[in-house]
Amino acid sequence: MEHVRTAQPAPTRSAPRLEIRNLTRRFHGRTVVDDVSLMIEPGQVTCLLGPSGCGKSTTLRMIAGVEMQDSGEIWVDGKLVCDTVFRVPPERREIGLMFQDFALFPHLSVAGNVAYGLTGSRDDKRARVEELLRRVDLLQFIDGYPHQLSGGEQQRVALARALAPRPRIMLMDEPFSGLDNRLRDGIRDETLTLLKEEDTAVLLVTHEPEEAMRMADEIALMRDGRIVQQGAPYNVYTRPVDRASVSFFSDANMLRAQVNGALAQTPFGQFLAPGIPDGTDVDIVFRPQHVRIDFDRGGSGPLPTPTDGVAARGVVERARFMGHESLIEFRMSHDASVIKATVPNVFLPAPGKVMWLTIRRNRCFVFAA
Numbered sequence: 001m002e003h004v005r006t007a008q009p010a011p012t013r014s015a016p017r018l019e020i021r022n023l024t025r026r027f028h029g030r031t032v033v034d035d036v037s038l039m040i041e042p043g044q045v046t047c048l049l050g051p052s053g054c055g056k057s058t059t060l061r062m063i064a065g066v067e068m069q070d071s072g073e074i075w076v077d078g079k080l081v082c083d084t085v086f087r088v089p090p091e092r093r094e095i096g097l098m099f100q101d102f103a104l105f106p107h108l109s110v111a112g113n114v115a116y117g118l119t120g121s122r123d124d125k126r127a128r129v130e131e132l133l134r135r136v137d138l139l140q141f142i143d144g145y146p147h148q149l150s151g152g153e154q155q156r157v158a159l160a161r162a163l164a165p166r167p168r169i170m171l172m173d174e175p176f177s178g179l180d181n182r183l184r185d186g187i188r189d190e191t192l193t194l195l196k197e198e199d200t201a202v203l204l205v206t207h208e209p210e211e212a213m214r215m216a217d218e219i220a221l222m223r224d225g226r227i228v229q230q231g232a233p234y235n236v237y238t239r240p241v242d243r244a245s246v247s248f249f250s251d252a253n254m255l256r257a258q259v260n261g262a263l264a265q266t267p268f269g270q271f272l273a274p275g276i277p278d279g280t281d282v283d284i285v286f287r288p289q290h291v292r293i294d295f296d297r298g299g300s301g302p303l304p305t306p307t308d309g310v311a312a313r314g315v316v317e318r319a320r321f322m323g324h325e326s327l328i329e330f331r332m333s334h335d336a337s338v339i340k341a342t343v344p345n346v347f348l349p350a351p352g353k354v355m356w357l358t359i360r361r362n363r364c365f366v367f368a369a
């Protein structure tokens with residue numbers, strides 16, 4: 001017999017559309033999803049972002065109900081959907097699914113595909129199918145078959161099919177990775193618009209930071225089965241919690257130094273290391289766009305400044321034009337390490353050229369090593 005529990009303690013505002021609490025899953029003694037909790041409101045897109053194998057798909061599969069958790073709970077609109085003893089079956093969770101291999105039914109027409117999960121009268125079903133195909137701009141293909149459509153069009157039919165039964169939650173696993181780059185951005189934007197209009201709560205799994213930045217209201221950064229940071233894309237990008245979180249989003253340079261009197265001394269001058277005890281090794285991490293490059297002036301660089309510190313000497317090893325910016329790799333004279341710098345547009349100094357680098361202090365991250 002089905003039992004329904006109400007969220008405890010009594011919520012002060014309406015319950016989130018989707019809430020997962022302390023979800024954990026082990027395979028053969030290895031924990032692949034480790035105490036994961038998150039909440040998603042209607043109309044909100046949360047991206048579960050992380051490297052391959054970190055447990056994203058397993059999390060999604062537990063929410064969909066095709067995988068059982070070892071511990072933890074899943075709640076939808078304040079009602080328990082699944083814990084370790086109670087389980088609403090997948091088909092009754094009102095969850096839409098969209099995966100990379102979204103496979104339309106080849107023997108069904110476009111209308112048949114979109115109508116697949118619908119119940120109700122023939123007229124109601126037809127009206128909903130027409131509404132969704134109009135919204136994805138494919139009404140003219142209503143009587144066509146999947147093989148007559150391009151990859152992007154098939155993707156839009158799959159989206160219409162997933163949204164047709166008005167799911168309360170949409171789970172998407174790398175749904176755009178099968179599309180070529182040219183199509184992808186347009187389809188992402190259209191999909192986002194439609195999901196927002198339908199007020200669906202979306203959990204989208206991706207390993208691509210750009211996709212998460214483009215789609216998400218909130219990013220949950222996942223590593224080794226755990227969510228290491230959660231927040232608006234801007235916050236996750238600009239206030240990373242550790243070195244790996246910086247380098248997941250972009251190239252990252254690193255200096256190792258030791259703290260003395262809340263300062264870390266480096267060839268680029270001092271860096272503030274507030275709250276880190278003396279004698280601790282720290283990693284000073286910074287992105288290539290926050291390195292400033294100056295020309296050599298008779299064997300020295302620019303004078304020190306409070307915002308950029310001291311200039312360190314480097315020799316150009318390689319310079320490449322990347323389209324909207326140039327990437328220059330320097331071999332540093334003080335320790336032979338490599339530091340990467342990017343500058344907008346075209347800047348391609350010759351290998352062997354001596355230059356001086358400074359680092360923008362307010363864009364650096366200092367982490368205990």
Ligand SMILES: Nc1ncnc2c1ncn2[C@@H]1O[C@H](COP(=O)(O)OP(=O)(O)OP(=O)(O)O)[C@@H](O)[C@H]1O
Pocket residue numbers: 027028032050051052053054055056057058059207
């Ligand atoms: N049924 C299973 N049996 C054993 N191990 C599994 C099973 N399903 C997943 N795993 C393991 O759990 C780990 C997490 O897998 P999962 O598919 O959730 O990762 P992911 O972050 O989605 O990766 P990707 O982006 O490559 O799909 C992997 O090491 C995987 O091999």
